[in-house]
Amino acid sequence: xxxxxxxxxxxxxxxxxxxxxxxxxxxxxxxxxxxxxxxxxxxxxxxxxxxxxxxxxxxxxxxxxxxxxxxxxxxxxxxxxxxxxxxxxxxxxxxxxxxxxxxxxxxxxxxxxxxxxxxxxxx
Numbered sequence: 001x002x003x004x005x006x007x008x009x010x011x012x013x014x015x016x017x018x019x020x021x022x023x024x025x026x027x028x029x030x031x032x033x034x035x036x037x038x039x040x041x042x043x044x045x046x047x048x049x050x051x052x053x054x055x056x057x058x059x060x061x062x063x064x065x066x067x068x069x070x071x072x073x074x075x076x077x078x079x080x081x082x083x084x085x086x087x088x089x090x091x092x093x094x095x096x097x098x099x100x101x102x103x104x105x106x107x108x109x110x111x112x113x114x115x116x117x118x119x120x121x122x123x
Contacts, residue, residue: 030048032041040047082090091097094107109117 030044032044032047082092094101
C-alpha cells in the first residue's frame with residue numbers, strides 16, 4: 001500500500017520540454033556552411049542576392065557578371081541547357097528528352113486514370 005501512495009505522489013514529468021520563450025534570442029548572421037564549395041564561400045554576398053532573388057534556383061545566376069558572357073556561348077550550344085555536377089546535361093521536363101523516353105511505364109496512363117484526372121476524381 002505504501003508503494004501506491006508513493007507512486008501517486010510522484011508528479012508526471014513529460015519526456016520533452018518546450019523551448020523557453022522568455023530566453024534572450026541571439027541575432028542570426030548568415031554565413032556559409034563549413035562544407036560549402038569554395039566558390040560560394042568566396043562570394044557569399046553574391047550567393048545570398050541570387051538566392052533571395054526568386055523561388056527558383058538557376059545555376060547560371062550564380063555566375064559572376066564578368067564570367068557570364070564567356071559562359072553564354074557554351075550553354076547555348078547544349079541541347080538541354082542544364083548541367084549537373086558531373087557535367088552531364090539534365091532535362092527539367094521528360095518531353096525535352098528523345099521520344100524513346102516518352103513511352104516508359106511511369107508515363108503510360110490507363111483510360112480509368114485519364115478519366116479520373118479529367119473529371120477531377122468525381123466518379
